[in-house]
Amino acid sequence: MYLLIPAAGMGRRMGSQRNKLLLTLLGKSLLSWTLEAAFKSHYINWIGIIGQPVDFPDFQKMISGLSTNKSIELIEGGSTRQESVYKGLQALPPEAEQVLIHDGARCLATPELLDRCAEEVVKCPGLIAAVPVKDTIKVVDSSGLIQDTPDRRNLWAAQTPQGFEVKLLKECHEKGRQLGWEVTDDAALFEKCGLPVKVVAGEETNLKVTTPVDLRVAEFILTEALKKEEG
Ligand code: CTP
Numbered sequence: 727m728y729l730l731i732p733a734a735g736m737g738r739r740m741g742s743q744r745n746k747l748l749l750t751l752l753g754k755s756l757l758s759w760t761l762e763a764a765f766k767s768h769y770i771n772w773i774g775i776i777g778q779p780v781d782f783p784d785f786q787k788m789i790s791g792l793s794t795n796k797s798i799e800l801i802e803g804g805s806t807r808q809e810s811v812y813k814g815l816q817a818l819p820p821e822a823e824q825v826l827i828h829d830g831a832r833c834l835a836t837p838e839l840l841d842r843c844a845e846e847v848v849k850c851p852g853l854i855a856a857v858p859v860k861d862t863i864k865v866v867d868s869s870g871l872i873q874d875t876p877d878r879r880n881l882w883a884a885q886t887p888q889g890f891e892v893k894l895l896k897e898c899h900e901k902g903r904q905l906g907w908e909v910t911d912d913a914a915l916f917e918k919c920g921l922p923v924k925v926v927a928g929e930e931t932n933l934k935v936t937t938p939v940d941l942r943v944a945e946f947i948l949t950e951a952l953k954k955e956e957g
């Protein structure tokens with residue numbers, strides 16, 4: 727299975743001077759944790775890390791310090807996540823039929839989740855990992871007034887991995903570029919093209935490390951997970 731890891735962001739909401747994926751979490755970079763989960767997956771054998779060239783020396787150093795028998799490629803990303811994934815898709819080997827896309831910033835995803843998605847993606851055109859939302863979600867207009875309260879039972883929080891048939895996802899990306907669609911995940915492109923996207927059970931602990939608070943929460947989750955592993 728082919729895996730693309732978008733890792734070309736700036737981490738603006740983290741407020742750090744550089745890519746947040748190079749920040750340290752319990753002695754290892756966020757990206758190292760993400761890569762280690764991918765290394766432990768039974769199905770993934772090719773990993774494309776999508777990054778900004780300025781970060782490549784750090785990425786290289788990181789990869790050389792980790793042991794794996796999987797193929798790893800560094801791919802130059804773009805100015806948005808959508809653009810980065812587009813470039814990642816162009817860099818896939820031609821024989822790739824399905825692809826999983828997993829954000830570098832979701833560094834707590836387990837190998838089991840990656841494997842669950844890898845097993846499912848060969849059976850459907852598109853899928854995402856997601857969890858039921860815990861908060862009540864409000865639709866609010868620009869004047870700050872609530873317009874709607876959607877039934878929470880129908881609401882799911884999208885995560886990654888997301889997985890797709892490569893040919894279809896490439897077509898959706900092309901159409902999105904032509905029509906100027908701006909989306910924050912790949913499933914949205916699929917949906918806009920009228921293609922079905924299945925939901926696979928995600929993990930409550932699979933948070934996207936976005937702000938400094940997330941980093942502290944991630945540290946706690948990881949510490950607990952390591953204790954469990956040892957005990
Ligand atoms: N990403 C990417 N290319 C971009 C922007 C984002 O590959 N041009 C990646 C990030 O590295 C991250 C994932 O997409 O792994 C999810 O993005 P996000 O959490 O928003 O990360 P950043 O864009 O780095 O953070 P921010 O939006 O706060 O600047």
Ligand code: MG
Nearest residue numbers: 735736737807
């Ligand atoms: Mg971003």
